[in-house]
Amino acid sequence: MIDLNTLKLKVKEQLPTKRYDHTLGVVTTSIELANRYQAPVESVQIAALLHDIAKYVPNDRLKELLEQANETQYLTYSPLVWHAPAGAIVAKKDYQIEDLEILNAIKYHTTGKAAMTTLEKIVFLADYIEPGRSQPGVERIRQLATEDLNVAVAQTLSDTVAYLGAKGNGDIHPDTLAAYEYYRQYL
Numbered sequence: 792m793i794d795l796n797t798l799k800l801k802v803k804e805q806l807p808t809k810r811y812d813h814t815l816g817v818v819t820t821s822i823e824l825a826n827r828y829q830a831p832v833e834s835v836q837i838a839a840l841l842h843d844i845a846k847y848v849p850n851d852r853l854k855e856l857l858e859q860a861n862e863t864q865y866l867t868y869s870p871l872v873w874h875a876p877a878g879a880i881v882a883k884k885d886y887q888i889e890d891l892e893i894l895n896a897i898k899y900h901t902t903g904k905a906a907m908t909t910l911e912k913i914v915f916l917a918d919y920i921e922p923g924r925s926q927p928g929v930e931r932i933r934q935l936a937t938e939d940l941n942v943a944v945a946q947t948l949s950d951t952v953a954y955l956g957a958k959g960n961g962d963i964h965p966d967t968l969a970a971y972e973y974y975r976q977y978l
């Protein structure tokens with residue numbers, strides 16, 4: 792049984808204030824979404840609290856963690872994605888999280904993937920729309936999030952693919968493309 796307050800304090804020690812504030816925003820938004828879309832609130836909170844736990848781990852250490860876990864396919868894509876699968880590894884190793892759905896919600900919070908569980912969709916979406924976010928289009932997705940989880944996820948992926956395509960540095964991770972192909976049916 793995990794004590795959420797203890798977990799919160801541990802996470803706070805690992806993150807700069809700005810990233811911890813973002814994390815708390817993701818927790819709040821995730822709880823709202825969990826209540827709206829009938830997801831287990833405790834699991835959602837744990838996944839949201841830990842989702843960026845590896846965000847400030849240096850790239851060479853992230854690389855090491857991914858290599859040890861046989862997740863080397865990530866290494867050919869942007870290092871910005873590495874903290875997500877590495878975060879799932881850290882959550883298991885340092886925070887004793889065994890629940891595969893929580894670990895996968897952490898692992899896929901940046902890329903998304905096709906056919907996500909409700910918990911995975913919630914953390915993915917909350918990361919994009921928590922109150923501290925201000926990217927173009929976020930208001931529309933906040934509104935969609937109150938109406939239909941799949942449509943909101945689809946719009947997030949559509950905006951993300953468009954943004955990454957326009958930025959044009961490096962390939963978009965295949966999980967993101969597969970997620971977009973899967974969820975675009977809801978647009």
Ligand SMILES: [Fe+2]
Binds near residue numbers: 843874900
């Ligand atoms: Fe992240």
Ligand SMILES: [Fe+2]
Binds near residue numbers: 817918
């Ligand atoms: Fe995040």
